[in-house]
Amino acid sequence: MRKIFLSLLYALATFSLQAQTNPLTASQGKTTLNFSLSSQGEPKYTVKFAGRDVIRPSALGFVLKDKTSFDKNFVLLSSEIKNVDETWQQPWGEVSQVRNHYQELTIHLKQNTTPAGLLDIIFRVFDDGVGFRYHFPKQEGLNYFIVSDELTQFNLTGDHKAWWIPGDYDTNEYSYTNSPLSKVDAFPVRDAATDIAVREVADRYSVQTPLMLKSADGLYLNIHEAALVNFPAMQLHVDRTTFGLSSSLVPDAVGNKAYLHAPFSTPWRTIMVSNKAADILSSKMILNLNEPSVIKNTDWIKPMKFVGVWWEMQIGKSTWSYAKSADDVDASGKLIPSGKHGANTENVKHFIDFAAKNGIQGVLVEGWNVGWEDWFGNWKENVFDFITPYPDFDVKALQDYAKAKGVNIIMHNETSGSATNYERQLDTAYGFMNKFGYTSVKTGYVGRIIPRGEHHDGQWMVNHYERVAQKAAEHKVMVDMHEPMRPTGLQRTYPNWLASEAGRGNEYNAFSTGNNPEHETIMPFTRLIGGPMDYTPGIFKIKGYSDVPGRQVHTTLVKQLALYVTMYSPLQMAADLPENYEQHMNAFQFIKDVPVDWDDTRILEAEPGDFVTIARKGKGTNDWFIGAVTDENARVSTINLDFLDKGKKYEAIIYADGSNASWNNNPEVYSIKKMTVTSKSKINLVLAAGGGAAVSIKQL
Structure with a gap:
């Protein structure tokens, strides 16, 4: 109204x-x-x-x-x-x-x-x-x-x-x-x-x-x-x-x-x-303060959860590239496979199977197209063509396989910073996506920008990102942009621009010193003020994924669950490997249940750098979900459930840190309990140091 x-x-x-x-x-x-x-x-x-x-x-x-x-x-x-x-x-x-x-x-x-x-x-x-x-x-x-x-x-x-x-x-x-x-x-x-x-x-x-x-x-x-x-x-x-x-x-x-x-x-x-x-x-x-949507019919724009061939490459289990280097070729000039290429047909089918089994709508595949042997650091304009797959990635067979299982494959277009090259090929790239049934694309701009001398946050690139959103809308393609300027609410004008990275995401826990325990209590007050973030939450193997001594995710497992509520995005990745989820399917149930689109949101408590607790009501349902995260300090939070409908009963499932858990000691231990609640109920959430709590509340 x-x-x-x-x-x-x-x-x-x-x-x-x-x-x-x-x-x-x-x-x-x-x-x-x-x-x-x-x-x-x-x-x-x-x-x-x-x-x-x-x-x-x-x-x-x-x-x-x-x-x-x-x-x-x-x-x-x-x-x-x-x-x-x-x-x-x-x-x-x-x-x-x-x-x-x-x-x-x-x-x-x-x-x-x-x-x-x-x-x-x-x-x-x-x-x-x-x-x-x-x-x-x-x-x-x-x-x-x-x-x-x-x-x-x-x-x-x-x-x-x-x-x-x-x-x-x-x-x-x-x-x-x-x-x-x-x-x-x-x-x-x-x-x-x-x-x-x-x-x-x-x-x-x-x-x-x-x-x-x-x-x-x-x-x-x-x-x-x-x-x-x-x-x-x-x-x-x-x-x-x-x-x-x-x-x-x-x-x-x-x-x-x-x-x-x-x-x-x-x-x-x-x-x-x-x-x-x-x-x-x-x-x-x-x-x-943004203009209304320029897309009149938005029925084709569908928020979703997804898994993907991504984290395994971040932690070194597989690679984006097909060969070890661009010079690793045989006598006929063909690349010699390294045996570690992640975006191969059989591996992608493994992710499709996991997604279909668990009601996950999408599978992201990075490293599927030729060019990754020579993509970064050379300030090279013509790297990717966005339509030519590696020999071990069967585009048609995989799309047929995914479609039969009710799963969407998410295209990946890394530009290596060459925006000029990408703009020349936008129609070709999105036409390719239309032909093979890809509904969404994750773009990337890692590296120095071409046109040379321009910056990611300058006027030329601001206009480029908008042109990408416009062209994607013409082809009815949804976009998740990585390495753009931080968002400023343009998702209202271009609702097919579902999410951006534009901040320090969960990936930094894979290849660097990572994100400190207070990071996720600051981001809602900073990066997320302008719009949704593809933070890639859901890492369950908190330690032991890297050969680097001491490297780990700086949260508990349960805090990773809570991020699906506190770090808002209509595109939410279950970022870890299927085998790591299969060891904790009772905890993975929260990821399966939590929506990515909401009718209502209540900020229950918040203090930047210390804690954030948010409750959200799933779109078109009477179900609520709560996420609570804390910094390096443990805390107890008492939550009043007076936002629930009066006179109704609900089942609350509380995913909590284990009694001896902390982000750096026993981070993967947790407990799950069920209770009946009403609008008059209060629940106590016990958050470990660097931890969190996640609650699903479903009407009985």
Whole structure:
């Protein structure tokens, strides 16, 4: 049901200098936005929450390549206020319906210079924060133009506690650092992250968004952006003395930031704020600031769980490549098989059989196509053609086999960073998928980007990722993108763009020092703020999968179950090997049962870096699922089940860490118990150090 209430208040006047300095205000609930012009005609804004300062007076504006300044000498032409309260339906998501309730203040500015530049600033004030964007109207003297710098500031009220990663142009795959803003130093973190393939941090005091903050007086803030289209990703420069943050756009190969054509609207800059951490996780501001779906019929878009030929290659059991190297050929020039190639027909059938037996909808196959012997590190443009399989991968036979078992094979298109090569072949690659019945693709961009000199998070690649989503939609293909810029809610506009990686996933436990126990308690407040993540949870063999001494997953087995609820994605991989699941089929039952699409979500408790507990209601059912995760500290959580339907009885199955479990000692021990519960019940969840709890609640 859609309900829209609009009220328009127009204020058209010529303002004196004194009037310009008086603030214009918009508010919603506890959040208030004030806008004013300084005596020099500089646009400024402030934000308050429940009467408390959140953002001190902060500048707005741009500098263009031709030195044109869009940050001062403005007068106010007019302003408009609009109130919106609507509800819209998601094709998939954490909730089925989203309320979009805000007050919008639009500011129309004109410079008192020659030429007289025009600039609009649009603020939307929600119960849980503020979003704002710039609009360059069509105007004389500004047609095609180049942005040199964005001057947006977020001046904070103190030395807030921050959970941050470096402002890297090419990766978001760092572990999070927790420090006051005054201690931010990106260079040592960058230099220590030798497990990341490509890194470029130009500013020592830069951090990536979403940036999670907590003030000394208990306010939680999150700064990010929404609807990133035709613009570079925004990072933040930290002033360690004044605690001001300023926008820093990712440059292109020649140092420019954005190439624009008026009229043009920038992405939204977002500030979430609450005195409750849980409110940050439940916010729908990012989604609401994106445009509605451009895909009219979304019936073909199907969230799913999947297994795949992937983890075995991460841990060295098999390889992506068919031969040991590109030079390992016989007298006729054909590659000599190494005997370790994972994406072979028989091995893929093994995964299809496991998926079919356990009601898993998909099987991902990486390393199926030629080129893996020479794919990484050479900055080579033409590596993969996305249609030619290795000799031991029978495309037609496997697709027939999977179809007969009711399983979808998920295509894998690794580009090795060569976006130009991929764009030339998009129609060919997706036509191949259509021919053989592949409904989804996982893309990858490991390596330095081609066009050479461009960055993963720059304007050219932002546009590339959108072009991929558009082309995939034309072919009715669902997409899971790896190594893109961090998401900004575009899953609303392109619901076939189901998930992204764009963060430090579970895979780092396979080939590096891994992810520390607090990692999964931070990610919901940072990386997942913008959209779903393909985190690849579900590793059951916590130790003993690697020959490297001490290498292990830094969680308990039960925490891996809980991640299916706390790390939201409509694509969830059961990432471990079938044989490891077969040793724990009673625990694997939770993975079989847990949905990937939801009607409702409740954030029951949360504190960044410490713990997260979330309850979700399965789409079209009366069944609820709870996931709880903790950091390196054990804890007991008492959960009130008052979200259940009153007067109904449910069976709760509680998957708990063993009494002597911890992430580094006995991580695979667990207990399972059943009990009858109602909306009046409370359950105690005992979480081991680095552990978790998972609960399925089904109506009787």
